[in-house]
Amino acid sequence: MKLTIDQRWDLIDKIAKQTVTFGEYRHTLKDAIGELTIKPFTGIPIAIAVMYAFWSIFSSFAGTLFTDGFMVKLFDGHFLPWMQDIFPGAGGWLYYIIVGDPLANNSFEALGVLTSGFFVAIGVVLPAIFIFYLMLALLEDMGYMPRLAVLIDTVLHRIGLHGYAIVPTILSLGCNVPGVAATRILETKKQRFIMMTLLAIFIPCGAQIGIMEEVIPDTMGWVLLYLITGYFIFGYILNKIVPGKSPEFLIDVPPYRKPMISNLSKKVWGRIVGFFKVALPFVLLGCGIVNVLYLVGFIDWVGNVFSPVFVLWFGVPEATAGPLIAAFLRKDLAVAQLSVIEMTPYQMISAVVLVSIYFPCVATFAMMIKEGVKEMLGALAVLFVVVFLYGGLIHLIGILLGVA
Amino acid sequence: MNVLLMGHPNVGKSVFFNRLTGANVTESNYPGTTVDFTKGWMKIDGEDAELVDVPGTFSLDPKDKAEEVAVAMLHENKDAKVICVIDASKIERGVYLALEILEEGYPMVIALNMWDAAVDKNILIDINNLQRILGVPVVSTVAISGEGIKELTLKLKEAKPIKIEDIVKNAGGLT
Structure with missing residues:
Protein backbone atom coordinates (compact mmCIF):
# COMPACT_ATOMS: atom_id res chain seq x y z
CA MET A 1 0.00 0.00 0.00
CA LYS A 2 1.14 3.52 -0.75
CA LEU A 3 0.11 6.50 1.31
CA THR A 4 -0.71 9.95 0.03
CA ILE A 5 1.44 12.82 1.25
CA ASP A 6 -1.27 13.94 3.68
CA GLN A 7 -1.77 10.44 5.04
CA ARG A 8 1.97 10.11 5.54
CA GLY A 23 11.82 18.95 27.18
CA LEU A 36 25.41 36.37 15.54
CA THR A 37 27.00 34.88 12.44
CA ILE A 38 23.76 34.71 10.49
CA LYS A 39 22.03 38.03 11.18
CA PRO A 40 23.23 40.52 8.52
CA PHE A 41 24.06 43.30 10.98
CA THR A 42 26.65 41.22 12.82
CA GLY A 43 27.05 38.43 10.29
CA ILE A 44 28.45 40.50 7.41
CA PRO A 45 31.27 42.08 9.46
CA ILE A 46 32.08 38.61 10.83
CA ALA A 47 32.08 37.16 7.31
CA ILE A 48 34.48 39.88 6.16
CA ALA A 49 36.71 39.21 9.16
CA VAL A 50 36.68 35.47 8.46
CA MET A 51 37.60 36.02 4.79
CA TYR A 52 40.32 38.45 5.74
CA ALA A 53 41.76 36.04 8.28
CA PHE A 54 41.60 33.27 5.70
CA TRP A 55 43.47 35.41 3.22
CA SER A 56 46.15 36.67 5.56
CA ILE A 57 46.90 33.23 6.97
CA PHE A 58 47.00 31.88 3.44
CA SER A 59 49.44 34.49 2.13
CA SER A 60 51.68 34.66 5.17
CA PHE A 61 51.92 30.91 5.58
CA ALA A 62 52.20 29.84 1.94
CA GLY A 63 53.89 32.92 0.46
CA THR A 64 56.04 34.50 3.11
CA LEU A 65 56.89 31.62 5.39
CA PHE A 66 57.19 28.62 3.12
CA THR A 67 57.88 29.81 -0.40
CA ASP A 68 60.01 32.92 0.26
CA GLY A 69 61.45 31.83 3.55
CA PHE A 70 62.35 28.32 2.62
CA MET A 71 61.62 27.04 -0.89
CA VAL A 72 63.10 29.99 -2.81
CA LYS A 73 66.32 29.70 -0.85
CA LEU A 74 66.44 25.97 -1.37
CA PHE A 75 65.67 26.01 -5.08
CA ASP A 76 67.54 29.16 -6.17
CA GLY A 77 70.49 28.70 -3.87
CA HIS A 78 71.05 24.98 -4.19
CA PHE A 79 68.83 22.98 -6.52
CA LEU A 80 68.99 25.22 -9.62
CA PRO A 81 72.80 25.75 -9.66
CA TRP A 82 73.24 22.06 -8.95
CA MET A 83 70.98 21.04 -11.86
CA GLN A 84 72.65 23.55 -14.18
CA ASP A 85 76.00 22.16 -13.19
CA ILE A 86 75.34 18.46 -13.19
CA PHE A 87 73.12 18.08 -16.27
CA PRO A 88 75.20 17.36 -19.37
CA GLY A 89 75.04 19.17 -22.71
CA ALA A 90 74.36 22.81 -21.80
CA GLY A 91 72.94 24.55 -24.86
CA GLY A 92 71.54 21.33 -26.35
CA TRP A 93 67.83 20.70 -26.84
CA LEU A 94 67.50 18.15 -24.04
CA TYR A 95 69.20 20.54 -21.63
CA TYR A 96 66.81 23.26 -22.78
CA ILE A 97 63.76 21.09 -22.09
CA ILE A 98 64.89 19.64 -18.76
CA VAL A 99 66.97 22.41 -17.18
CA GLY A 100 66.21 25.43 -19.35
CA ASP A 101 68.31 28.56 -19.33
CA PRO A 102 71.87 27.66 -18.17
CA LEU A 103 72.45 31.23 -16.96
CA ALA A 104 69.17 31.76 -15.11
CA ASN A 105 69.71 32.67 -11.48
CA ASN A 106 66.22 32.03 -10.24
CA SER A 107 63.91 29.09 -10.57
CA PHE A 108 61.10 31.01 -12.28
CA GLU A 109 63.25 32.11 -15.18
CA ALA A 110 65.00 28.84 -15.94
CA LEU A 111 61.78 27.36 -17.40
CA GLY A 112 63.08 23.77 -17.45
CA VAL A 113 60.90 20.79 -16.57
CA LEU A 114 62.96 19.80 -13.55
CA THR A 115 63.90 23.33 -12.49
CA SER A 116 60.90 25.64 -12.88
CA GLY A 117 58.47 22.74 -13.04
CA PHE A 118 59.52 21.34 -9.69
CA PHE A 119 59.83 24.76 -8.15
CA VAL A 120 56.35 25.86 -9.19
CA ALA A 121 54.78 22.60 -8.07
CA ILE A 122 56.62 21.84 -4.85
CA GLY A 123 57.94 25.26 -3.87
CA VAL A 124 54.88 27.39 -4.52
CA VAL A 125 51.73 25.37 -5.13
CA LEU A 126 52.14 22.63 -2.53
CA PRO A 127 52.32 24.97 0.50
CA ALA A 128 49.46 27.03 -0.98
CA ILE A 129 47.06 24.10 -1.37
CA LEU A 139 35.34 26.15 8.01
CA GLU A 140 33.49 23.19 6.50
CA ASP A 141 33.58 21.01 9.58
CA MET A 142 32.66 23.79 11.96
CA GLY A 143 29.59 24.47 9.86
CA TYR A 144 30.34 28.02 8.79
CA MET A 145 29.66 27.50 5.07
CA PRO A 146 25.84 27.33 5.20
CA ARG A 147 25.83 30.55 7.23
CA LEU A 148 27.91 32.26 4.59
CA ALA A 149 25.43 30.92 2.04
CA VAL A 150 22.52 32.54 3.87
CA LEU A 151 24.33 35.87 4.14
CA ILE A 152 25.21 36.08 0.46
CA ASP A 153 21.87 34.79 -0.79
CA THR A 154 20.40 38.14 -1.87
CA VAL A 155 23.45 39.08 -3.90
CA LEU A 156 23.60 35.77 -5.73
CA HIS A 157 19.92 35.97 -6.67
CA ARG A 158 20.86 38.82 -8.97
CA ILE A 159 22.85 36.41 -11.10
CA GLY A 160 20.19 33.69 -11.17
CA LEU A 161 21.76 31.65 -8.40
CA HIS A 162 21.12 31.51 -4.69
CA GLY A 163 23.19 31.49 -1.54
CA TYR A 164 24.17 27.89 -1.86
CA ALA A 165 26.15 28.70 -5.01
CA ILE A 166 28.80 29.94 -2.60
CA VAL A 167 29.71 26.31 -1.91
CA PRO A 168 30.78 25.38 -5.47
CA THR A 169 32.40 28.80 -5.75
CA ILE A 170 34.53 28.38 -2.63
CA LEU A 171 35.36 24.78 -3.51
CA SER A 172 36.52 26.06 -6.90
CA LEU A 173 38.88 28.48 -5.21
CA GLY A 174 40.68 25.32 -4.12
CA CYS A 175 40.29 23.42 -7.37
CA ASN A 176 37.67 23.81 -10.10
CA VAL A 177 37.15 20.04 -10.41
CA PRO A 178 35.24 19.45 -7.13
CA GLY A 179 33.61 22.84 -7.72
CA GLN A 191 21.39 27.29 -12.30
CA ARG A 192 23.83 24.48 -12.93
CA PHE A 193 24.73 25.87 -16.33
CA ILE A 194 25.28 29.40 -15.04
CA MET A 195 27.29 28.13 -12.10
CA MET A 196 29.48 25.81 -14.13
CA THR A 197 30.17 28.45 -16.75
CA LEU A 198 31.06 31.09 -14.18
CA LEU A 199 33.31 28.69 -12.29
CA ALA A 200 35.17 27.58 -15.38
CA ILE A 201 35.74 31.15 -16.51
CA PHE A 202 36.14 33.37 -13.50
CA ILE A 203 37.23 31.39 -10.46
CA PRO A 204 41.01 31.00 -10.17
CA CYS A 205 42.11 27.82 -8.41
CA GLY A 206 44.22 27.62 -5.26
CA ALA A 207 47.34 26.70 -7.20
CA GLN A 208 46.93 29.76 -9.39
CA ILE A 209 46.25 32.04 -6.44
CA GLY A 210 49.36 30.70 -4.72
CA ILE A 211 51.53 31.45 -7.70
CA MET A 212 50.03 34.94 -8.22
CA GLU A 213 50.75 35.69 -4.59
CA GLU A 214 54.37 34.83 -5.37
CA VAL A 215 54.98 36.52 -8.73
CA ILE A 216 52.61 39.50 -8.80
CA PRO A 217 51.89 40.23 -5.13
CA ASP A 218 51.35 43.96 -5.79
CA THR A 219 48.92 43.69 -8.65
CA MET A 220 47.06 40.48 -7.93
CA GLY A 221 44.36 42.47 -6.17
CA TRP A 222 43.48 43.97 -9.56
CA VAL A 223 43.41 40.57 -11.18
CA LEU A 224 41.01 39.29 -8.51
CA LEU A 225 38.89 42.43 -8.80
CA TYR A 226 38.56 41.93 -12.56
CA LEU A 227 37.64 38.28 -12.03
CA ILE A 228 35.03 38.97 -9.34
CA THR A 229 33.53 41.81 -11.38
CA GLY A 230 33.38 39.53 -14.43
CA TYR A 231 31.71 36.80 -12.34
CA PHE A 232 28.88 39.17 -11.46
CA ILE A 233 28.57 41.00 -14.80
CA PHE A 234 28.40 37.85 -16.88
CA GLY A 235 26.33 36.06 -14.25
CA TYR A 236 23.80 38.88 -14.53
CA ILE A 237 23.78 38.64 -18.34
CA LEU A 238 23.52 34.83 -18.32
CA ASN A 239 20.63 35.02 -15.89
CA LYS A 240 18.80 37.27 -18.39
CA ILE A 241 19.45 35.16 -21.49
CA VAL A 242 19.48 31.55 -20.27
CA PRO A 243 15.94 30.15 -20.20
CA GLY A 244 14.75 28.30 -17.10
CA LYS A 245 13.92 28.88 -13.48
CA SER A 246 15.93 30.00 -10.50
CA PRO A 247 14.01 28.72 -7.50
CA GLU A 248 14.18 30.04 -3.97
CA PHE A 249 16.72 28.82 -1.53
CA LEU A 250 15.91 26.55 1.37
CA ILE A 251 18.67 25.25 3.53
CA ASP A 252 19.20 23.62 6.85
CA VAL A 253 21.74 25.54 8.79
CA PRO A 254 23.51 22.88 10.84
CA PRO A 255 24.70 23.59 14.37
CA TYR A 256 28.32 24.55 14.91
CA ARG A 257 30.40 21.50 15.67
CA LYS A 258 33.89 21.04 16.93
CA PRO A 259 36.07 19.97 13.99
CA MET A 260 37.74 16.60 14.49
CA ILE A 261 41.46 16.43 13.90
CA SER A 262 41.15 12.99 12.28
CA ASN A 263 38.68 14.25 9.70
CA LEU A 264 40.68 17.42 9.01
CA SER A 265 43.89 15.52 8.47
CA LYS A 266 42.11 12.99 6.28
CA LYS A 267 40.77 15.72 4.01
CA VAL A 268 44.06 17.59 3.74
CA TRP A 269 45.96 14.36 3.21
CA GLY A 270 43.58 13.42 0.38
CA ARG A 271 44.37 16.72 -1.32
CA ILE A 272 48.11 16.28 -0.93
CA VAL A 273 47.93 12.78 -2.42
CA GLY A 274 45.82 14.17 -5.27
CA PHE A 275 48.42 16.85 -5.80
CA PHE A 276 51.24 14.34 -6.24
CA LYS A 277 49.15 12.06 -8.44
CA VAL A 278 47.55 14.64 -10.72
CA ALA A 279 48.91 18.16 -10.36
CA LEU A 280 52.62 17.42 -10.22
CA PRO A 281 52.72 15.24 -13.36
CA PHE A 282 50.63 17.81 -15.23
CA VAL A 283 52.91 20.69 -14.25
CA LEU A 284 55.99 18.77 -15.40
CA LEU A 285 54.26 17.58 -18.56
CA GLY A 286 53.01 21.08 -19.34
CA CYS A 287 56.47 22.48 -18.84
CA GLY A 288 57.93 19.87 -21.18
CA ILE A 289 55.30 20.33 -23.89
CA VAL A 290 55.70 24.10 -23.92
CA ASN A 291 59.49 23.78 -24.13
CA VAL A 292 59.20 21.38 -27.06
CA LEU A 293 56.72 23.69 -28.79
CA TYR A 294 59.17 26.56 -28.32
CA LEU A 295 62.00 24.48 -29.77
CA VAL A 296 60.08 23.54 -32.89
CA GLY A 297 58.99 27.14 -33.37
CA PHE A 298 55.26 26.47 -32.91
CA ILE A 299 54.75 29.05 -30.19
CA ASP A 300 56.50 31.81 -32.14
CA TRP A 301 54.33 30.87 -35.09
CA VAL A 302 51.12 31.09 -33.03
CA GLY A 303 52.35 34.34 -31.54
CA ASN A 304 52.93 35.74 -35.03
CA VAL A 305 49.66 34.57 -36.50
CA PHE A 306 47.57 35.87 -33.61
CA SER A 307 49.78 38.88 -33.05
CA PRO A 308 47.04 41.38 -34.00
CA VAL A 309 44.64 39.76 -31.52
CA PHE A 310 47.20 39.75 -28.74
CA VAL A 311 48.71 43.17 -29.35
CA LEU A 312 45.84 45.23 -30.73
CA TRP A 313 42.78 43.68 -29.10
CA PHE A 314 44.03 42.39 -25.76
CA GLY A 315 47.00 44.73 -25.46
CA VAL A 316 49.46 42.06 -24.34
CA PRO A 317 52.78 41.00 -25.94
CA GLU A 318 52.56 38.19 -28.49
CA ALA A 319 54.94 36.15 -26.33
CA THR A 320 51.94 35.38 -24.07
CA ALA A 321 51.01 32.71 -26.64
CA GLY A 322 53.29 30.19 -24.87
CA PRO A 323 51.77 30.55 -21.40
CA LEU A 324 48.27 30.48 -22.91
CA ILE A 325 49.04 27.08 -24.39
CA ALA A 326 50.46 25.89 -21.06
CA ALA A 327 47.33 27.21 -19.34
CA PHE A 328 45.33 24.41 -20.89
CA LEU A 329 47.31 21.96 -18.77
CA ARG A 330 47.95 24.00 -15.64
CA LYS A 331 47.02 27.58 -14.85
CA ASP A 332 49.66 27.88 -12.13
CA LEU A 333 52.39 26.98 -14.62
CA ALA A 334 51.03 29.50 -17.12
CA VAL A 335 51.13 32.34 -14.60
CA ALA A 336 54.69 31.40 -13.65
CA GLN A 337 55.68 31.51 -17.31
CA LEU A 338 53.99 34.86 -17.81
CA SER A 339 55.93 36.34 -14.96
CA VAL A 340 59.22 36.13 -16.85
CA ILE A 341 57.91 37.86 -19.99
CA GLU A 342 58.90 41.49 -20.34
CA MET A 343 55.80 43.68 -20.02
CA THR A 344 54.25 46.63 -18.20
CA PRO A 345 52.41 46.02 -14.91
CA TYR A 346 49.04 46.64 -16.57
CA GLN A 347 49.84 44.22 -19.39
CA MET A 348 50.74 41.69 -16.74
CA ILE A 349 47.35 42.18 -15.07
CA SER A 350 45.57 41.74 -18.42
CA ALA A 351 47.66 38.70 -19.31
CA VAL A 352 47.01 36.98 -15.97
CA VAL A 353 43.27 37.70 -16.25
CA LEU A 354 43.33 36.25 -19.77
CA VAL A 355 45.08 33.09 -18.57
CA SER A 356 42.43 32.73 -15.86
CA ILE A 357 39.34 33.24 -18.00
CA TYR A 358 40.57 31.52 -21.12
CA PHE A 359 39.93 27.76 -21.46
CA PRO A 360 39.55 25.75 -18.23
CA CYS A 361 42.45 23.45 -17.39
CA VAL A 362 42.24 19.94 -18.79
CA ALA A 363 41.10 18.35 -15.49
CA THR A 364 38.18 20.78 -15.15
CA PHE A 365 37.38 20.28 -18.81
CA ALA A 366 37.16 16.50 -18.30
CA MET A 367 34.87 16.99 -15.29
CA MET A 368 32.60 19.31 -17.30
CA ILE A 369 32.26 16.68 -20.05
CA LYS A 370 31.25 14.19 -17.37
CA GLU A 371 28.52 16.56 -16.18
CA GLY A 372 27.04 16.86 -19.67
CA VAL A 373 28.46 17.42 -23.15
CA LYS A 374 25.71 19.85 -24.13
CA GLU A 375 26.31 22.02 -21.08
CA MET A 376 30.05 21.88 -21.65
CA LEU A 377 29.68 23.06 -25.26
CA GLY A 378 27.37 25.83 -24.14
CA ALA A 379 29.85 26.88 -21.47
CA LEU A 380 32.65 26.92 -24.05
CA ALA A 381 30.62 29.09 -26.41
CA VAL A 382 30.00 31.56 -23.59
CA LEU A 383 33.68 31.35 -22.71
CA PHE A 384 34.86 32.40 -26.17
CA VAL A 385 32.54 35.37 -26.22
CA VAL A 386 33.54 36.36 -22.69
CA VAL A 387 37.28 36.08 -23.31
CA PHE A 388 36.97 38.23 -26.39
CA LEU A 389 34.69 40.88 -24.89
CA TYR A 390 36.14 41.02 -21.42
CA GLY A 391 39.74 40.87 -22.66
CA GLY A 392 39.01 43.79 -24.97
CA LEU A 393 37.19 45.68 -22.22
CA ILE A 394 40.14 45.32 -19.85
CA HIS A 395 42.42 46.67 -22.57
CA LEU A 396 40.02 49.56 -23.12
CA ILE A 397 39.95 50.36 -19.41
CA GLY A 398 43.76 50.37 -19.48
CA ILE A 399 43.76 52.79 -22.44
CA LEU A 400 41.26 55.09 -20.71
CA LEU A 401 43.31 55.03 -17.53
CA GLY A 402 46.40 55.72 -19.63
CA VAL A 403 48.27 52.68 -18.34
CA ALA A 404 47.91 50.18 -21.17
CA MET B 1 24.15 -8.48 0.21
CA ASN B 2 23.61 -4.89 -0.81
CA VAL B 3 23.16 -2.16 1.78
CA LEU B 4 22.19 1.43 0.98
CA LEU B 5 22.88 4.29 3.38
CA MET B 6 20.06 6.76 2.92
CA GLY B 7 18.78 9.85 4.68
CA HIS B 8 18.50 13.62 4.53
CA PRO B 9 21.50 15.77 3.61
CA ASN B 10 23.95 16.37 6.46
CA VAL B 11 22.71 13.69 8.85
CA GLY B 12 26.05 11.88 8.85
CA LYS B 13 25.73 9.20 6.17
CA SER B 14 29.32 9.65 5.04
CA VAL B 15 30.52 9.34 8.63
CA PHE B 16 28.67 6.02 8.88
CA PHE B 17 30.14 4.94 5.59
CA ASN B 18 33.69 5.65 6.73
CA ARG B 19 33.06 3.93 10.05
CA LEU B 20 31.56 0.84 8.46
CA THR B 21 33.94 0.37 5.56
CA GLY B 22 37.11 2.06 6.76
CA ALA B 23 37.05 4.15 3.58
CA ASN B 24 37.92 7.79 3.15
CA VAL B 25 34.81 9.58 1.97
CA THR B 26 34.79 13.33 2.53
CA GLU B 27 32.72 14.43 5.52
CA SER B 28 31.66 18.03 6.05
CA ASN B 29 29.30 19.93 8.25
CA TYR B 30 27.10 21.19 5.44
CA PRO B 31 24.42 19.55 3.33
CA GLY B 32 25.42 18.28 -0.10
CA THR B 33 28.95 17.01 0.45
CA THR B 34 28.13 13.73 -1.27
CA VAL B 35 26.76 14.40 -4.76
CA ASP B 36 27.60 11.01 -6.22
CA PHE B 37 27.37 7.55 -4.71
CA THR B 38 30.38 5.73 -3.31
CA LYS B 39 30.62 2.00 -2.77
CA GLY B 40 32.61 0.08 -0.20
CA TRP B 41 32.69 -3.28 1.49
CA MET B 42 31.73 -4.11 5.04
CA LYS B 43 31.45 -7.33 7.04
CA ILE B 44 28.15 -8.45 8.53
CA ASP B 45 28.53 -11.60 10.60
CA GLY B 46 31.64 -12.51 8.66
CA GLU B 47 29.80 -12.12 5.39
CA ASP B 48 30.85 -9.50 2.83
CA ALA B 49 28.24 -6.87 2.07
CA GLU B 50 28.44 -4.01 -0.35
CA LEU B 51 27.61 -0.66 1.24
CA VAL B 52 26.61 2.37 -0.82
CA ASP B 53 26.88 5.96 0.46
CA VAL B 54 23.88 7.51 -1.31
CA PRO B 55 23.63 11.33 -1.66
CA GLY B 56 21.25 12.95 0.81
CA THR B 57 17.63 13.28 -0.23
CA PHE B 58 14.58 14.72 1.50
CA SER B 59 12.09 12.49 -0.27
CA LEU B 60 11.83 10.08 -3.16
CA ASP B 61 10.55 12.93 -5.27
CA PRO B 62 13.92 14.41 -6.37
CA LYS B 63 14.50 18.17 -6.31
CA ASP B 64 18.04 18.34 -7.70
CA LYS B 65 20.55 16.22 -9.57
CA ALA B 66 22.15 14.80 -6.42
CA GLU B 67 18.69 13.66 -5.24
CA GLU B 68 18.04 12.12 -8.65
CA VAL B 69 21.17 10.04 -8.17
CA ALA B 70 19.85 8.96 -4.76
CA VAL B 71 16.44 7.85 -6.03
CA ALA B 72 17.99 6.09 -9.04
CA MET B 73 20.35 4.20 -6.70
CA LEU B 74 17.41 2.97 -4.64
CA HIS B 75 15.44 1.82 -7.67
CA GLU B 76 18.42 0.10 -9.26
CA ASN B 77 18.98 -2.01 -6.15
CA LYS B 78 15.64 -3.73 -5.69
CA ASP B 79 17.02 -6.40 -3.36
CA ALA B 80 19.02 -4.02 -1.17
CA LYS B 81 18.60 -3.41 2.54
CA VAL B 82 18.45 0.21 3.63
CA ILE B 83 20.08 1.87 6.61
CA CYS B 84 17.94 5.00 6.99
CA VAL B 85 19.90 7.64 8.89
CA ILE B 86 17.69 10.14 10.72
CA ASP B 87 18.72 13.24 12.64
CA ALA B 88 17.41 12.35 16.11
CA SER B 89 16.38 15.94 16.81
CA LYS B 90 14.37 16.20 13.56
CA ILE B 91 12.69 12.87 13.69
CA GLU B 92 9.39 13.68 11.93
CA ARG B 93 10.79 14.53 8.55
CA GLY B 94 13.30 11.72 8.77
CA VAL B 95 10.46 9.26 9.32
CA TYR B 96 8.77 10.70 6.23
CA LEU B 97 11.62 9.48 4.02
CA ALA B 98 11.73 6.18 5.93
CA LEU B 99 8.01 5.61 5.29
CA GLU B 100 8.43 6.31 1.59
CA ILE B 101 11.23 3.75 1.37
CA LEU B 102 9.28 1.20 3.44
CA GLU B 103 6.24 1.67 1.19
CA GLU B 104 8.38 0.46 -1.70
CA GLY B 105 9.04 -2.73 0.23
CA TYR B 106 12.67 -2.33 1.24
CA PRO B 107 13.85 -3.98 4.47
CA MET B 108 15.23 -1.28 6.76
CA VAL B 109 17.14 -0.45 9.89
CA ILE B 110 16.80 3.07 11.30
CA ALA B 111 19.72 4.89 12.87
CA LEU B 112 18.69 7.81 15.07
CA ASN B 113 21.93 9.68 14.60
CA MET B 114 23.32 12.68 16.47
CA TRP B 115 21.61 11.23 19.52
CA ASP B 116 23.90 13.32 21.75
CA ALA B 117 22.68 16.56 20.18
CA ALA B 118 19.06 15.50 20.73
CA VAL B 119 19.83 14.74 24.38
CA ASP B 120 21.42 18.21 24.69
CA LYS B 121 18.23 19.72 23.32
CA ASN B 122 16.14 17.77 25.86
CA ILE B 123 14.41 15.77 23.16
CA LEU B 124 13.46 12.35 24.48
CA ILE B 125 12.61 9.56 22.08
CA ASP B 126 10.99 6.31 23.15
CA ILE B 127 13.00 3.97 20.96
CA ASN B 128 11.17 0.81 22.00
CA ASN B 129 7.82 2.29 21.15
CA LEU B 130 9.09 3.64 17.83
CA GLN B 131 10.44 0.19 17.05
CA ARG B 132 7.10 -1.38 17.94
CA ILE B 133 5.08 0.97 15.73
CA LEU B 134 7.34 0.89 12.70
CA GLY B 135 8.25 -2.77 13.05
CA VAL B 136 11.85 -2.14 12.03
CA PRO B 137 14.96 -2.15 14.24
CA VAL B 138 15.76 1.34 15.57
CA VAL B 139 19.19 2.14 17.02
CA SER B 140 20.41 5.35 18.62
CA THR B 141 23.82 6.34 17.28
CA VAL B 142 26.53 8.98 17.49
CA ALA B 143 28.33 8.12 14.27
CA ILE B 144 31.12 10.62 14.77
CA SER B 145 32.31 8.86 17.92
CA GLY B 146 31.19 5.39 16.85
CA GLU B 147 28.39 4.84 19.41
CA GLY B 148 25.75 2.36 18.27
CA ILE B 149 27.50 1.42 15.02
CA LYS B 150 28.14 -2.15 16.10
CA GLU B 151 24.55 -2.65 17.22
CA LEU B 152 23.34 -1.21 13.93
CA THR B 153 25.23 -3.78 11.87
CA LEU B 154 23.99 -6.58 14.11
CA LYS B 155 20.37 -5.47 13.63
CA LEU B 156 20.78 -5.40 9.88
CA LYS B 157 19.98 -9.08 9.54
CA GLU B 158 16.70 -8.61 11.43
CA ALA B 159 15.51 -6.14 8.82
CA LYS B 160 12.58 -7.38 6.77
CA PRO B 161 9.95 -5.81 4.52
CA ILE B 162 7.10 -4.16 6.44
CA LYS B 163 3.47 -3.67 5.50
CA ILE B 164 2.41 -0.05 5.78
CA GLU B 165 -1.00 -1.24 6.92
CA ASP B 166 0.69 -2.69 10.02
CA ILE B 167 2.39 0.61 10.80
CA VAL B 168 -0.92 2.42 10.43
CA LYS B 169 -2.56 -0.12 12.73
CA ASN B 170 0.24 0.08 15.32
CA ALA B 171 0.02 3.85 15.33
CA GLY B 172 -3.71 3.70 16.03
CA GLY B 173 -5.13 4.23 12.53
CA LEU B 174 -5.34 7.25 10.25
CA THR B 175 -7.69 10.12 10.92
Missing part, protein backbone atom coordinates in the same frame (compact mmCIF):
# COMPACT_ATOMS: atom_id res chain seq x y z
CA TRP A 9 2.15 13.30 7.59
CA ASP A 10 -0.91 12.29 9.52
CA LEU A 11 0.74 8.97 10.37
CA ILE A 12 4.00 10.68 11.32
CA ASP A 13 2.09 13.02 13.59
CA LYS A 14 0.58 10.05 15.43
CA ILE A 15 3.92 8.27 15.69
CA ALA A 16 5.72 11.37 16.96
CA LYS A 17 3.05 12.04 19.60
CA GLN A 18 3.56 8.56 21.01
CA THR A 19 7.34 8.48 20.91
CA VAL A 20 8.84 11.95 21.21
CA THR A 21 8.74 14.30 24.17
CA PHE A 22 10.29 17.74 23.95
CA GLU A 24 12.54 22.56 27.97
CA TYR A 25 15.08 24.01 25.61
CA ARG A 26 17.84 26.15 26.98
CA HIS A 27 19.53 28.72 24.78
CA THR A 28 23.22 27.87 24.66
CA LEU A 29 26.35 29.79 23.79
CA LYS A 30 26.50 27.83 20.54
CA ASP A 31 23.06 29.13 19.56
CA ALA A 32 24.09 32.67 20.41
CA ILE A 33 27.19 32.44 18.21
CA GLY A 34 25.08 30.79 15.53
CA GLU A 35 22.68 33.74 15.50
CA PHE A 130 48.08 22.66 1.98
CA ILE A 131 47.11 25.74 3.96
CA PHE A 132 44.09 26.46 1.73
CA TYR A 133 42.56 23.04 2.26
CA LEU A 134 43.37 22.98 5.95
CA MET A 135 41.48 26.23 6.49
CA LEU A 136 38.67 25.24 4.15
CA ALA A 137 38.26 21.93 6.00
CA LEU A 138 38.10 23.85 9.29
CA VAL A 180 32.05 21.60 -10.95
CA ALA A 181 30.90 18.38 -9.24
CA ALA A 182 29.28 20.41 -6.44
CA THR A 183 27.01 22.24 -8.92
CA ARG A 184 24.75 19.18 -8.60
CA ILE A 185 23.29 20.57 -5.41
CA LEU A 186 21.67 23.36 -7.43
CA GLU A 187 18.08 22.60 -8.40
CA THR A 188 17.62 23.56 -12.03
CA LYS A 189 19.53 23.09 -15.27
CA LYS A 190 19.70 26.82 -15.67
